[in-house]
Amino acid sequence: MSNRKFFVGGNWKMNGDKQTLEGIIKGLNDGALDPKAEVVVAPPTIYIEFTRSKLKKEIGVAAQNCYKVASGAFTGEVSPGMVKDCGGTWVILGHSERRHVFNEPDELIGQKVKFALEQGMNLIPCIGEKLDEREANKTEEVVFRQMKHIADNVSDWKRVVIAYEPVWAIGTGKTATPDQAQDVHKSLRGWLAKNVSEEVAHSTRILYGGSVTGNNCKELAGKPDVDGFLVGGASLKPEFITIINAKK
Numbered sequence: 001m002s003n004r005k006f007f008v009g010g011n012w013k014m015n016g017d018k019q020t021l022e023g024i025i026k027g028l029n030d031g032a033l034d035p036k037a038e039v040v041v042a043p044p045t046i047y048i049e050f051t052r053s054k055l056k057k058e059i060g061v062a063a064q065n066c067y068k069v070a071s072g073a074f075t076g077e078v079s080p081g082m083v084k085d086c087g088g089t090w091v092i093l094g095h096s097e098r099r100h101v102f103n104e105p106d107e108l109i110g111q112k113v114k115f116a117l118e119q120g121m122n123l124i125p126c127i128g129e130k131l132d133e134r135e136a137n138k139t140e141e142v143v144f145r146q147m148k149h150i151a152d153n154v155s156d157w158k159r160v161v162i163a164y165e166p167v168w169a170i171g172t173g174k175t176a177t178p179d180q181a182q183d184v185h186k187s188l189r190g191w192l193a194k195n196v197s198e199e200v201a202h203s204t205r206i207l208y209g210g211s212v213t214g215n216n217c218k219e220l221a222g223k224p225d226v227d228g229f230l231v232g233g234a235s236l237k238p239e240f241i242t243i244i245n246a247k248k
């Protein structure tokens with residue numbers, strides 16, 4: 001048995017306003033959450049401070065992205081230090097939408113990983129293959145390449161939680177089967193054992209993300225290498241609590 005603490009992240013993406021987010025926050029504050037689960041939510045950057053000020057302290061707050069330097073002429077960007085200043089202690093990096101809508105390459109994601117860790121943040125770096133890559137049997141090749149760019153820049157694995165999010169499963173209602181998720185998670189753990197260390201492979205949490213719902217979370221969470229979830233759409237709904245409690 002592993003002693004990896006079950007972890008559930010809610011990625012709110014570019015959704016909500018103060019009124020609706022307050023409703024979601026109230027639901028989390030009042031909900032009966034499994035105390036054995038670690039929970040983090042990622043509001044749009046502009047609502048990080050608002051969320052932190054309303055949300056109970058047991059739940060962490062993440063940014064959905066941040067830049068690779070502390071300050072300067074980078075219009076539209078925010079730095080890890082700014083996230084921290086507003087009460088965020090986590091940051092999601094390399095999310096599929098950053099990679100594929102905003103064309104962020106592996107190298108940039110690696111640089112962001114390095115800098116955010118240096119700045120004291122906890123990280124949720126994301127990896128995952130596209131449908132054509134899966135169909136061409138390139139899933140491992142793709143996720144191992146993405147992992148290498150991340151791993152080469154990690155100075156402290158205790159502050160890193162990996163999210164495996166197959167691109168074809170994100171926002172599509174097409175969840176990976178528990179066996180598909182388990183297969184990739186197991187390969188990733190094998191990669192970590194071989195390329196980083198047995199200790200890191202054993203202790204690092206690997207989350208699954210992609211159309212996780214209150215209905216499919218229990219079966220996914222039952223797989224030995226699935227240590228939690230990164231949830232998009234369902235994290236805006238009351239069923240997020242069911243997902244947090246998937247191991248209860």
Ligand SMILES: O=C(CO)COP(=O)(O)O
Nearest residue numbers: 011170171210211232233
């Ligand atoms: O991208 C995701 C979480 O980061 C997953 O999104 P959905 O849960 O909406 O498929």
